[in-house]
Amino acid sequence: MRDAPLYLRPRADPPLASLLENAPFLHSLVDALGSPLNVLLPDVVARNAERFLAVYRRHHLAGRVYFAHKANRSSALVRRLAACDPAAVGIDVASLEELRHALGCGFTGNRVMATGPKDPELLWLAATVGATVNLDSVAELDQLAGLVRQYGPARTHVLVRLSGFESDAGPGGAGTRVLSRRSRFGTPVAEADELWAALERHADSVELVGLAYHLDTTGLEEKGRALERCVLLMDECRARGLAPRAVDIGGGFGVGYVEDAGEWERWTTALSEAVLGIRPPLTWGGHGYGLRNEAGTVRGTAALYPAHRTTAGPGYLDELLSRPAPVLGRAPATLLLEHLHDLYIEPGRALVDQCGLSLARVLEVRPMGDDPGRYLVRLGMNAGDVSLEEHGVLVDPVLLPRGGPQHEATDDRADHGADDSADDSAHDSADGGPVGVHLVGNLCLEGDLITRRLVFLPRLPHVGDLLAFVNTAGYVMDFHAHHAQRQPVARTVAVTEDGGTWRWCPDENYWPITHPQGVPS
């Protein structure tokens, strides 16, 4: 008996939704450029930046949105952001190559912030081009100050990144409770005095412009507390004669990947039931995504990024700024405004929401002998090409039939000739309705699964069809891509829509200008 399909259908807003409706265009791109293929919509990243800035305006706040470059390697996205208002949009780089890339894409040094682990070359280039350095530790500050003293040319703007935000356990409480998880980045708030002393010591070569944090959590409470603590610490800095003026609250605003809350609810409930053995497995090898069965009870925490979000991205920022913070009981937006502090944010994933998709050709469709009614679908891509699973689950791909929707209804075996002999038996055993499939990749590895989930598709795919993985621009499409087995790494193209016509160019050829004939260069 076949299971009722448990869909996790992706959220696709326009223009991504209308791109998905243009299956012939997407097929022609993969025909020409191969599978896998990444498709980016650079105009959407600019629209997303504008949505974050609208939240700033609603709260009367000044400051800048810094794109966390590490979310995507693309040039088109970075160039499109470089063309946005220079006062309002910057870029956050985490390596020497990202800094070089940002500069080459049109960002001037004063729009760049360097975060993360930094080698001396990155520190030198950042200081030389007038970028802001987001410092992790006193040792890094000492190193930067040494470079600035030796090579100049001017005092470097720095933020200091803090971590280990604590809260008092309350009256009679034994000490403090650390609310934010441990981080290898940033200086613990408890050691802030050493930081202030070092900043004073290096005042000839660096200028403190603000305090920063980046918490890898979706928790509003934790983030609100950290934001408020930074505002209080800014007062402490001012009392010492330092003059910071910005609070940088990092990234982590999140993306909603699944459109429908009910689908997400049903799937996570079913996952728990499958872990308990009440229903057949929903994953390859009974993988529990962090959940396990201990004597009939589900234990562990699902290591799942919440794929359905009621608030994410700009909406999440709005909520964070509006929600009263714990100590002073005031909204962070009010605190920032009253102190005339600028707000910096570093969204990665949320800024590239709806900015792209990843396409893969169906290469083989095979019934699973030991699991009647289910199929293995092998794709022209591997797990490195769509790597969401590190943080969450990959949502359902959209099936783009080779011949278009009319074609789908008829028997098209003859059209594919010898190519699809392997899936003839699949055709014979499928009735055309929803079907559970395991998506496997092109590597000679048992573990090369595109997702560990059993994916339900509205019908069995045919060899030659495309599967479109939607909303993959943030960390999914190129973060873990590799050359194992000399399989091709996806090419990336930028697409733009012009009066209903989609045009494309290689990512590296995209510049945010329109030529007289209306074609992006």
Ligand SMILES: *Cc1c(COP(=O)(O)O)cnc(C)c1O
């Ligand atoms: C990764 C990272 C970000 C971006 O995080 P998202 O969750 O993609 O928004 C921002 N700031 C720092 C320091 C990071 O390491």
